[in-house]
Amino acid sequence: MCDLPRKKLCTERPPNLLPSLSGSIERQRENAGTASFGNSKNSCNVLGHLENLFTSAIKSAYPSVTNVLAQLQVSKHADYQCNDAMALAKTLKKNPREVGDNILKNVAPSPLISKLELSGPGFINITLSQNFMKQQVTNIVLNGVTPPPTTPLRVVVDFSSPNIAKEMHVGHLRSTIIGDSISRLMEFLGHDVLRLNHLGDWGTQFGMLIAHLEDRFPDFASKPPPISDLQTFYKESKKRFDEDEEFKKRAYQAVVKLQAHEPVHIKGWQEICEISKREFSKVYERLQVKIVDRGESFYQSRMEDVVKILNGGGMLEEDEGRKVMFAEGADIPLTIVKSDGGFTYDTSDMACIKHRIVEEKADWLVYVTDAGQAQHFKSLFACAKRAGIYDAKKTRIDHVTFGVVLGEDRKKFKTRSGDTVRLVDLLDEGLQRSEEKLREKERDKVLTPEEFTKAKNAVAYGCIKYADLSHDRSRDYVFSFDRMLDFRGNTAAYLLYALTRIRSIARTACVSREEIVTEAQKQPIELEHEKEWKLARALLKLPDVLVKITEDLCLHTLCEYLFEVSAVFTEFYDNCYCVEKNSEGKIVKINLNRLMLCEATAMVMEKCFAILGIDTVEKM
Numbered sequence: 310m311c312d313l314p315r316k317k318l319c320t321e322r323p324p325n326l327l328p329s330l331s332g333s334i335e336r337q338r339e340n341a342g343t344a345s346f347g348n349s350k351n352s353c354n355v356l357g358h359l360e361n362l363f364t365s366a367i368k369s370a371y372p373s374v375t376n377v378l379a380q381l382q383v384s385k386h387a388d389y390q391c392n393d394a395m396a397l398a399k400t401l402k403k404n405p406r407e408v409g410d411n412i413l414k415n416v417a418p419s420p421l422i423s424k425l426e427l428s429g430p431g432f433i434n435i436t437l438s439q440n441f442m443k444q445q446v447t448n449i450v451l452n453g454v455t456p457p458p459t460t461p462l463r464v465v466v467d468f469s470s471p472n473i474a475k476e477m478h479v480g481h482l483r484s485t486i487i488g489d490s491i492s493r494l495m496e497f498l499g500h501d502v503l504r505l506n507h508l509g510d511w512g513t514q515f516g517m518l519i520a521h522l523e524d525r526f527p528d529f530a531s532k533p534p535p536i537s538d539l540q541t542f543y544k545e546s547k548k549r550f551d552e553d554e555e556f557k558k559r560a561y562q563a564v565v566k567l568q569a570h571e572p573v574h575i576k577g578w579q580e581i582c583e584i585s586k587r588e589f590s591k592v593y594e595r596l597q598v599k600i601v602d603r604g605e606s607f608y609q610s611r612m613e614d615v616v617k618i619l620n621g622g623g624m625l626e627e628d629e630g631r632k633v634m635f636a637e638g639a640d641i642p643l644t645i646v647k648s649d650g651g652f653t654y655d656t657s658d659m660a661c662i663k664h665r666i667v668e669e670k671a672d673w674l675v676y677v678t679d680a681g682q683a684q685h686f687k688s689l690f691a692c693a694k695r696a697g698i699y700d701a702k703k704t705r706i707d708h709v710t711f712g713v714v715l716g717e718d719r720k721k722f723k724t725r726s727g728d729t730v731r732l733v734d735l736l737d738e739g740l741q742r743s744e745e746k747l748r749e750k751e752r753d754k755v756l757t758p759e760e761f762t763k764a765k766n767a768v769a770y771g772c773i774k775y776a777d778l779s780h781d782r783s784r785d786y787v788f789s790f791d792r793m794l795d796f797r798g799n800t801a802a803y804l805l806y807a808l809t810r811i812r813s814i815a816r817t818a819c820v821s822r823e824e825i826v827t828e829a830q831k832q833p834i835e836l837e838h839e840k841e842w843k844l845a846r847a848l849l850k851l852p853d854v855l856v857k858i859t860e861d862l863c864l865h866t867l868c869e870y871l872f873e874v875s876a877v878f879t880e881f882y883d884n885c886y887c888v889e890k891n892s893e894g895k896i897v898k899i900n901l902n903r904l905m906l907c908e909a910t911a912m913v914m915e916k917c918f919a920i921l922g923i924d925t926v927e928k929m
């Protein structure tokens with residue numbers, strides 16, 4: 310396995326260069342180097358590359374300064390600026406302008422930079438090379454949007470993870486959307502991603518479900534039970550469990566038999582899991598989410614092993630009949646063995662983290678759940694560390710949390726009757742609303758029925774996903790079809806439409822993608838107009854945006870970026886003719902260079918949509 314690039318793996322934002330120069334985290338932006346130039350298949354993360362250059366410059370200018378990490382800002386006077394001289398001068402008790410000058414002199418020559426200038430009290434203004442930028446934008450047209458250079462890692466993303474026999478709720482929807490998008494990003498960057506569905510498919514609730522199954526469908530072992538609504542079935546069995554002592558006893562016995570792997574009980578359990586999974590897969594199919602089922606039951610024998618290890622290591626303590634585990638950094642202990650000898654959610658996660666690190670050989674674990682589970686995971690990671698299973702220097706772990714989904718009344722998202730909203734119903738309503746919206750805009754009059762259906766689906770699922778991903782995931786968010794289907798503002802409806810309009814420019818001019826590519830092969834894109842240059846800079850920011858997301862796993866930055874690209878494109882389009890028409894509407898001139906820019910913009914936007922898991926359409 311590769312040597313672990315810790316620099317990219319730290320979960321916390323790296324500390325700023327100063328004031329403390331003695332910190333221990335030293336992050337280099339790996340590979341953000343010249344390997345990405347010319348015709349390499351990787352794109353260049355410009356900012357990362359520049360920060361590396363300046364970090365090296367500071368190091369050679371002041372070798373005594375360790376743990377340096379230059380951070381650059383977007384500049385009003387140039388493209389970027391480096392302000393690190395100020396803070397550094399303070400620490401070194403030197404003149405900041407002198408320090409700035411010294412750093413500047415130590416910046417290695419780079420094809421990215423056309424000019425470096427010292428200004429004011431010690432700022433260094435950086436102007437990017439036009440030639441370099443032109444070549445990079447042209448590369449997008451020629452080679453597609455390629456990822457920045459990355460060291461491939463084995464990443465396990467644990468997401469969605471609903472519970473068998475219970476309805477998949479909006480919390481699971483958030484986990485599904487966010488986890489899928491994180492996986493798509495990692496896959497694009499070239500990581501080896503294992504997407505896991507940690508289904509709640511084991512535990513005491515199966516006792517009552519099996520006991521109820523025996524009564525309702527006595528021949529379930531030979532004939533699959535025709536349960537159409539597992540949720541109601543669950544409620545019925547729960548009611549009996551709560552009210553009927555006799556039933557309760559049988560439920561407990563059923564659990565014991567299930568755990569002893571009695572064939573009939575295993576069969577009943579399998580039937581129930583199958584019915585549930587069929588329901589879940591309908592949601593995954595509609596959302597085009599790929600995921601591998603590996604529920605809690607998978608870890609049964611591994612739970613036994615891990616309990617032995619923890620017990621043997623003297624790490625478990627008695628607490629009112631339970632066996633619990635404490636660790637430094639765990640606010641609450643994990644319950645490893647219940648007083649009746651059974652295992653818990655904590656036990657399965659302990660066995661699971663070991664399996665993922667040791668057997669799956671993961672370099673990076675990602676868990677996507679609601680923020681309500683923060684304490685559970687904090688304790689889990691602390692205990693895994695204490696048990697010697699997890700070492701933060703070797704494995705990166707992120708608990709990706711998210712807030713609650715609220716209804717338009719700002720209360721927890723529920724149906725009118727107060728029930729949890731079924732996801733399939735929610736998706737159906739999305740489709741219906743999307744159709745209404747498109748009809749209202751009279752799209753049915755211009756699109757063929759096939760195009761209309763495509764647009765309807767893309768808008769419905771796209772809007773639901775985008776509304777979730779465009780909000781800072783740590784906050785609660787208000788679920789509103791009206792808002793997400795608005796054709797103005799930062800919504801999928803608007804952005805998908807903006808993309809179709811960009812795509813239609815070349816189409817109206819009857820210029821094919823092949824012709825645009827041929828043109829790009831002949832000569833790089835020209836960036837003469839100020840707005841062309843601005844658009845190019847925006848397009849080339851994508852690799853940096855993606856690298857930043859790998860640090861905090863906050864996808865709303867990608868949505869903000871997508872919105873920014875569409876806004877900058879509009880500015881360009883309003884100021885620069887791509888296709889000129891005469892008073893009769895006849896095309897008199899086609900600017901192929903600008904059509905190349907349109908093509909590059911569309912490709913960047915499509916890549917963003919792909920990472921967000923949103924389908925795009927040619928027409929809508």
Ligand code: ARG
Pocket residue numbers: 467469470471472507508509658661676677678
């Ligand atoms: N099934 C759990 C729930 O619905 C989520 C599981 C998350 N993953 C894990 N490894 N604990 O809340």
